[in-house]
Amino acid sequence: MFRTQRARCSAQRRRGAALVEAAIVLPIFFLAILAMVEFGRAMMVGQLVTNAAREGARRAILYGSDGEEVRTHVTEFLQNAADIDPEHVDMTITVRPGPDRTGSPPEDLADSASGDRVTVRVVVPWDQAGWGTLRWLGGKSFRGQATMRHE
DSSP, X not given: OHHHHHHHHHXXXXXXXXXXXXHHHHHHHHHHHHXXXXXXXXXXXHHHHHHHHHHHHHHXXXXXXXXXXXXXHHHHHHHHHHOOOGGGOEEEEEEEOOXXXXXXXXXXXGGOXXXXXXXXXXXXXXXXXXXXXXXXXXXXXXXXXEEEEOO
């Protein structure tokens, strides 16, 4: 009889322990889940920016393409894939002369010739690409770059 009375008394003292433990563990658990989702989003957007640079380089090496056409293609790709506003996409196109080029180096994409190397760099700020649940990547940017030879 002494033992059952002692067990009941012990159970009454531990009655709120599970509630206190849940109040401590659940916020940490949900923060970890949100961090995993945000990190996954960051990896996805980083890959999409790299893919956008590659798509831009593929468009830029075609004969007769110009910088505005490439910019439109890259911004549409990012807007459709990750809902990134085109005005926040920073893109630069540089053309370096190829090994067989004779004459003056190319000024821009319209002056490029077969064999020239075309590099497309795309930069998207995290503030425009993230969902904003956590601010641990605030102020950072995603960068993608692709280089291809002009056809």
